[in-house]
Amino acid sequence: MDQAAIRATGLRKSFGDTHAVRGIDLDVPRGEVFGFLGPNGAGKSTVVKIILGLVQAGAGEVTVLGHPAGSLAARRQIGFLPETFRFHQWMHASEFLDFHGRLAGLDRDTRGKRVIEMLELVGLSHRRRDRLATFSKGMHQRIGLAQALLAEPPLVVLDEPTSALDPIGRRDVRDIIRDLRATGTTVFLNSHLLSEVEQVCDQVAIINRGEIVAAGDLRELLAAREVELRLGEGAEAALRAAGLEPVSAQLADGRYILTAAGDEDIARITAHLAGAGVAIYEVQVRSNSLEDLFVDLADATDQ
């Protein structure tokens, strides 16, 4: 059995002269919450749509739980909340969920049970007989989430699932995502809200200009830190001898900024400097936030 929930190889897609996706490789492990990030126009939505079979790839291969993306077998495994969360306004909430249950192939009894459960989950039980046209934006997003989870799919693709929600709604969605992970469901989360991604994701991939610029375990990616050191005489020679290139040139007052892969790396650098007889007056460790990483990577590829 393919261990990847989603596997993309050499994925490309162009719209006329615009190259939206330029050779992406992606591996989304089963049972994890995977964050897919990138600035506006980076190609995120195109990749999501290719995974769902809404857009055909120009080149490359994508499989969803071992099935070719877009095939009926692949689509049976996916629950999807679209970014636009626009649904048929003339339908009642429970009727809308029942319609999607029928499309997903659920039998009448299962639909009846799941519709009630899902309305309960997203806090819309009291509005089950109301037309969607009377719903607020946040309620639309909630009912969209209920629709995505209705058929208990092993893979849930959430495109900006909290963009219209208030802080309480966002917390609820985070809790739902954590519960999904606990039941072994893979969640592919496309979000601009980096703090949210930081709180729930195990792995992330950052895309910019149609290419993956960073991917991997979130904690490992964030472990890379910047260290600011104030050093005495001979620092530059000692750093060069150790093969350490400062991020920035020597700042005033003997200050240097280095990149460290983690705590061990910081200890190794300071031990080397001390061993070389360089006086260490100050060490400041700056932890990377996902936002810093995101902005740095986006800036780096834009240059």
Place this chain on the structure above:
Amino acid sequence: MNLWVIADHTLREAVRRRVVLAAAVVIGGFLALYAVGVWFGYRDISTDPDLTMSMRRVIVGFMLQGGMWSLNFVASLLAIFLAVGSISGEIDQGTMHAVAARPVRRAHIVLGKFLGNLMLLTVFIGVSTAIMIAVVSIITGQYAERAWTAPFAMLFAAAILLALTIAGSTRLGTLANGVVVFTLYAVALVGGVIEQIGSFLDNPVTFDIGIATSVLLPTRALWDLAGAQLAQQSASTTGMTGGPFSSLNPPSGWMLLVAAVYLVLALAYAIRGFQRRDI
């Protein structure tokens, strides 16, 4: 099967968005007005000593033809309006994304929408033509024996317009699609008149141009078939026919075959167009 789920959804949508109610109110009003017109018209012709029996039959035939022509026109417009944004509109609004991501074939989405709307048109044409034929029969005491075949020809024409409009909707935006389909419909309508003029003047080129428009969109030719059935008795007894609501030359059986092939090709084109379209 998901084809029926989409067809059911399409039908429900038309009912819930009050398309059915609006059409019923408008057509109900029209039929009431028509009945009053037929009643007064027949009162005059039945008491006119200068009109022979066969001439009265022809006038009644024209009354029925004119009324049915109006119903056919409304059914054609309804077919276009129902389908004009059926695919592109849903993509633009974003409602298609969640549906197309489900395990449902795109061919089934297209065919489901076609069947759902066709069911609606079947009810519309069936009920409205039945009322009209009944009104004319009751008021005038005359019944065109083969009048019941006319609704089938009208439904066939509506099905073709529906398929063509859905096909356009897989490739064009709602407004552009409406303009293209309605223009084609108008060309076919005028083409019928050109065909009549060509036949009247015995001019083969003009006549062929009229025929060519029927191949471009065979809705007018199918109406001619319906009209010919309605006026059959008057035509056979007096030789009087033609005018804006019927044709001097009812289409041959070949035109039915052309129309059937047209319908199948339009649906195939619609399915192909949607399968290739990025949403």
